[in-house]
Amino acid sequence: MTLLVTGASGFVGQEVARLLADQGGHGAVRLTDRTAPPIPIGSGFDAVAFDLAATEHLDALLEGVDRIIHLAAVPGGATEQVPAFARRINVDAPLAILEHLDQIGRPCRFVYASSIAILGPTPSPVDDETMPAPATLYGAHKRMIEIALPQFARRGSIKSVGLRLPGIVARPMGPSGLASAFMSDLFHAAIEQEPMTLPVSAEASIWILSGRQAAWNLIHALHCDIEDGRSLTCPALHVTIGELVQQMFSDAAKVHHAPDPELQRLFGSQPALTTPLATEAGFQSDDSLEALIASVFASIRAQAPSIAR
Amino acid sequence: MTLLVTGASGFVGQEVARLLADQGGHGAVRLTDRTAPPIPIGSGFDAVAFDLAATEHLDALLEGVDRIIHLAAVPGGATEQVPAFARRINVDAPLAILEHLDQIGRPCRFVYASSIAILGPTPSPVDDETMPAPATLYGAHKRMIEIALPQFARRGSIKSVGLRLPGIVARPMGPSGLASAFMSDLFHAAIEQEPMTLPVSAEASIWILSGRQAAWNLIHALHCDIEDGRSLTCPALHVTIGELVQQMFSDAAKVHHAPDPELQRLFGSQPALTTPLATEAGFQSDDSLEALIASVFASIRAQAPSIAR
Secondary structure (H helix, E strand, C coil): EEEECCCCCHHHHHHHHHHHHCCCCCCCEEHHHHCCCCCCCCCCCEEEECCCHHHHHHHCCCCCEEEEEECCCHHHHHHHHHHHHHHHHHHHHHHHHHHHHHHHHEEEEEEEEEEHCCCCCCCCCCCCCCCCCCCCHHHHHHHHHHHHHHHHHHHHEEEEEEEECCEEEEECCCCCCCCCCHHHHHHHHHCCCCCCCECCEEEEECEEEEEHHHHEEEEEEECCCCCCCCCCEEEEEEEEEEHHHHHHCHHHEEEEEECHHHHHHHHCCCCEEHHHHHCCCCCCCCCCCCHHHHHHHHHHHHHHHCCCC | CEEEEECCCCHHHHHHHHHHHHHHCCEEEEEEECCCCCCCCCCCCCEECCCCCCHHHHHHHHCCCCEEECCCCCCCCHHHHHHHHHHHHHHHHHHHHHHHHHHCCEEEEEEEEEEHHHHCCCCEEECCCCCCCCCCCHHHHHHHHHHHHHHHHHHHEEEEEEECCCEECCCCCCCCCCCCCCHHHHHHHHCCCCCEECCCCCCCCCEEEEEHHHHHHHHHHCCCCCCCEEEEEECEEEEEEEHHHHHHHHCCHEEECCCHEEEEHHHHHHHEEEEEEHHCCCCCCCCCHHHHHHHHHHHHHHCCCCCCC
16 A cells, blocks of 8 residues: 655655655655656655646546645645636645545545644634634635545545644745745755845744654654544744844844735734644654754755755 | 526525515526526526536626625535535535636625534534534535635625525425435425424424525625625524424324434534624524414415415
8 A cells, every 4th residue: 555645846745755765664655746756765655747636537646545645735825826726736636635535435544734824813822722714815725625624534434634834944945936935045044144134023923843844743644643634733833033043143134124014914923832732642843943943954955965064 | 787696496596586586676687507597577687507517617607797696506415425526516616706706806796605514513502703613524615615705805806705594494395415304394294284204303403594584685695794705604593393393283293203313413403593793784584483484385385386375
């Protein structure tokens, strides 16, 4: 039987593939994306190019699959630009996968990469009881799938968990369609000690997780013990942009702030976060801000051999 | 400009069409369903057969439309049987309509017929703050669209309201795909004073609304004053099955009860309901149980001229 990873050419997808290879023991792993993902060194991996907008061919993609980490998504900024296309990937595709597995009745574990975007900006501390109130179309799409998960769990064959991921760093530089790209860009600037201008203030508070830790949590979700169909917020570090800058730049004056009110509202006003359900089920944030930075810098260097180590 | 009514061949759709004709003054009205709906006597109505699974042709259906009452749906029982088909009608079609209107940027009022199925069975009294927790795939589908409404409202051109309808009586006899069909069947049995067996107990408590009153509320939603994108529960009468039987049957012993635990849980355990938001915005339940029964009996007789009046 096979573990399928969708969106495997993306930043988180590649982290998941590498960690699966590093850990070993996951059996056959099928990586898929619109273009064939790079295959990590190691046996048992295969890669398939598959357009999730073409859900009529899902039977081939899902053949023999009994575990899925579903990462494929059109990110938030791009979703606002092309709502109808984004919906096909963000809503129709995961529903079609769930419906297909439900119809053939094959037992399957479905790990859904949800997002804190389902919460919307909230001034109150967030915990497991917080009422979702997405403020973006992307967040609405993610919430729609969370709502479907318990129904497919109830119907029988699909054991699912939705894991709400926070800002994950550091995504590659360049256009990503992510409105929160500045969080990652800050790490890229820091590793080179280059000046940059952020669209949020130094007081902006964010939840972040390193790519490696995000991958670890998604793989953990394949065998964690929680209520079937449940979605929960992943543990994350709650830090201010100012703290990040202080930790990473020898001269904090290199970082300028030109707050964009909408970005500050959506991505720079995150309150205290407690995640008792996820923590009890063994999900973990990075150990500390220092550990997160070290992990992120190591990933950036591994991706870009030209940078001096 | 034109008011579009989808699902116009259905029970509620026909009530809406008749009430629009009776009220007059609504301008051009386009009725649509998979088969062309019957057109009420009166000028300004046209009828179009349109399969909402074929969303690539929406531009023709939506030409000139500036108000929509969206009723088209695959009901709950049928949704559990054919999830993938139901999703195309219940989720993809309304999202495609919203995306299309959003893309062309034409101002439009979108009245969405949601359902109390989004609430799920709850022992606690229900009010405007109750957290939705659908217990069926149909309820999940309805909730997904409620989640989309505020996003399209925020994006600009679509003023929307979701109206959560309770059990609506009396739908026509015969297979409807509705798991709650017994509520309507009870009225049909009562009008003939025929014996029947109900799948819920006499103590079962339900929220009901006559078809005529449901239509009135949906039309009211075209011009009511509430927060754009908001979904709210429609006022309804909260009665027990036993009260209904006592009011409608000269011999209550004609009604037998063979409770089905699942139907009783889903449709026969409805707690107290308060709807301050909807009431303040002018939505109304039937005036009384007597008024509801009189309205329902009048509708059944109007539909079936062979029944003695």
